[in-house]
Amino acid sequence: MTRKQKRLGLIGLAGLVLGSAVGLVLYGLSSSVTYxxxxxxxxxxxxxxxxxxxxxxxxxxxxxxxxxxxxxxxxxxxxxxxxxxxxxxxxxxxxxxxxxxxxxxxxxxxxxxxxxxxxxxxxxxxxxxxxxxxxxxxxxxxxxxxxxxxxxxxxx
Missing domain, CATH: 2.40.50.140 (Nucleic acid-binding proteins)
Known part of the structure; x- marks a missing residue:
């Protein structure tokens, strides 16, 4: 793997982790919201x-x-x-x-x-x-x- 491919893989993994964290936070907040x-x-x-x-x-x-x-x-x-x-x-x-x-x-x-x-x-x-x-x-x-x-x- 080249350095560019490693960097893109790392950025993709960071984006996936960040997206998952945001999704979990939103899911957790949705149960406590009163409309x-x-x-x-x-x-x-x-x-x-x-x-x-x-x-x-x-x-x-x-x-x-x-x-x-x-x-x-x-x-x-x-x-x-x-x-x-x-x-x-x-x-x-x-x-x-x-x-x-x-x-x-x-x-x-x-x-x-x-x-x-x-x-x-x-x-x-x-x-x-x-x-x-x-x-x-x-x-x-x-x-x-x-x-x-x-x-x-x-x-x-």
């Missing part, structure tokens, strides 16, 4: 009990119940479907009815989403992209209200 689901997606797919998912949508009006001890109950909606949620912990300061949120957790046997993390929007114009697209597709998105919210945030 965003809207209430309509969860209703359609019949998510398995105990499967970790991310639920996103709007906190339904008149659904927040803080009277049951340390567990807060509320409903998350995408204006088509609504999912009951139970969360034990301190809610974000920006959490309120009509607010866009993302909750991480799992579905229990009764169809209640047990959240262990709740994230609320950080300003007036934030909404998860998937929720925005779902609301717009379903005809529930009010562009005038969004424009007014953006204008208000620019003034402040």
């Amino acid at each position: 965003f689901q809207s209430p309509s997606d969860i209703a359609e797919q019949q998510v398995a009990v105990g499967q970790r998912i991310r639920l996103g949508g709007l906190v339904e009006d008149d659904s927040v119940d803080k009277s049951r001890g340390s567990v807060v109950h509320f409903r998350v909606t995408d204006q088509a479907e609504a999912i009951p949620v139970a969360y034990k912990g301190i809610l974000p300061d920006l959490f309120r009815e009509g607010q866009g949120i993302i909750a991480e957790g799992y579905m229990d046997e009764k169809g209640v989403f047990i959240a262990d993390t709740v994230l609320a929007k950080h300003d007036e114009s934030y909404m998860p992209k998937e929720v925005y697209e779902t609301l717009k597709e379903d005809g529930h998105w009010m562009e005038e209200e969004q424009a007014a919210a953006e204008q208000t945030s620019k003034v402040n």
Whole structure:
């Protein structure tokens, strides 16, 4: 073998090892990724009990119940479907009815989403992209209200 052939063989072997390492890392990460689901997606797919998912949508009006001890109950909606949620912990300061949120957790046997993390929007114009697209597709998105919210945030 010439030096050129040895060098090409070594480069090919290094590329194969590097490609295999990248493939293994991506495979390992794919099992720990939790994808965003809207209430309509969860209703359609019949998510398995105990499967970790991310639920996103709007906190339904008149659904927040803080009277049951340390567990807060509320409903998350995408204006088509609504999912009951139970969360034990301190809610974000920006959490309120009509607010866009993302909750991480799992579905229990009764169809209640047990959240262990709740994230609320950080300003007036934030909404998860998937929720925005779902609301717009379903005809529930009010562009005038969004424009007014953006204008208000620019003034402040």
